[in-house]
Amino acid sequence: MIEKKKKYHHGDLKEQLVESVRQLIESHGPDGWSIAEACRSAGVSTAAPYKHFKDREEILHEVILSGMRRMGEAMQAAADAYPAGDPERIVALGKSYIDFARSEPGIFALMFGMAGSRIEAPKLTEEGRGKFAIVIRVVAEHMGRSQDDPAVNARAYALWCAVHGHSFLALDGKADKTEITVSEDDYLHLVGAAFLPPTKTD
Amino acid sequence: MIEKKKKYHHGDLKEQLVESVRQLIESHGPDGWSIAEACRSAGVSTAAPYKHFKDREEILHEVILSGMRRMGEAMQAAADAYPAGDPERIVALGKSYIDFARSEPGIFALMFGMAGSRIEAPKLTEEGRGKFAIVIRVVAEHMGRSQDDPAVNARAYALWCAVHGHSFLALDGKADKTEITVSEDDYLHLVGAAFLPPTKTD
DNA sequence: TTGACTTTGTTAGCGGTACTAACATATGTG
């Protein structure tokens, strides 16, 4: 019975490299990784990755993309946990966003800080669009309006910004250690109430 | 008449290196710079910077710090352009924030994306605190309450998050090219009105 | 089965980068 007999061909190198890089990013920061180090942890030579990726940036894209998919699933799950119209649904959606940022701060920073900046990756922007679509849909259902309604769009965007802004500021300790006294839960409810007054019935 | 006769001593290397790095960051992205390249543009050897900075990170700190100071001044100037209580004052403050993010996207990303992450720089967090203090003060004056009032704190924080979130999302083109239809001006007024209702008089 | 083709590894090496050590030159102060 060969458990992990050293094979010449790794068998699953591409995915393992992505996972190794992900771990390195979480433990040493968005820039605290190298192809060489990921290779070491995967037990292959430093040239091996180039059979699967064009360059460093392409590896990073894959890592970010996997993060976006995880985040999208978390948001979807959070929204599904409450019925349409329940104000807590919006709050839960925001919480899932923030929770992801807190549990995977390195990837989160890369996803939205654009690390290398000016990344021209259609797949990434497409994934981002998909996540905004979730917010749009939840807001539309909450307000009982069409997803195309400008008011829905504006409020969904405002919610996104408020949640995203808090996520970012909370990460660096900007929110904890300065003079901010409002709790996260209170903040989320304040924001939800501000942009989605429950009196909306027309 | 010696204009720029090659002197052995540069005379102002420290500041010029910071400026060179700043330019490189704006033209090639937050990670698109190297000490070597900055040295080339300053006309010195690659070892020269180490007489002024401990390492790469310390150079970056200085660059980020200078950006924070510029941003703080811009915010202060924007707030000073309107009298206390004028709702446009809040909007102008938010605009100045966004304008800075747009005019210096590279530095902005580093300031809040924490690029290298986990930067333990008291001077940086202190500068950040100072900028939040501006918002607190403006909101307190607007609401006619003390700066210590929890309601002031919560609203100031919400405004900060909303503006910061928009700045970040707007930079990567996430806000322009997706289905977001609300204009920036409308967004700012919506946010301002949501958190600072003009009916506040008690 | 076998033998060609493809895939996925390897080693060796190039050029670029951060940083250090040892040395050289300018500046300022008694």
Place this chain on the structure above:
DNA sequence: CACATATGTTAGTACCGCTAACAAAGTCAA
């Protein structure tokens, strides 16, 4: 002027991204 200090240089180390040339393993049809 003499000497200490500040600020530059050259030379060298170690690491990294990436490529080229080669080797082993998997695939598939005759």
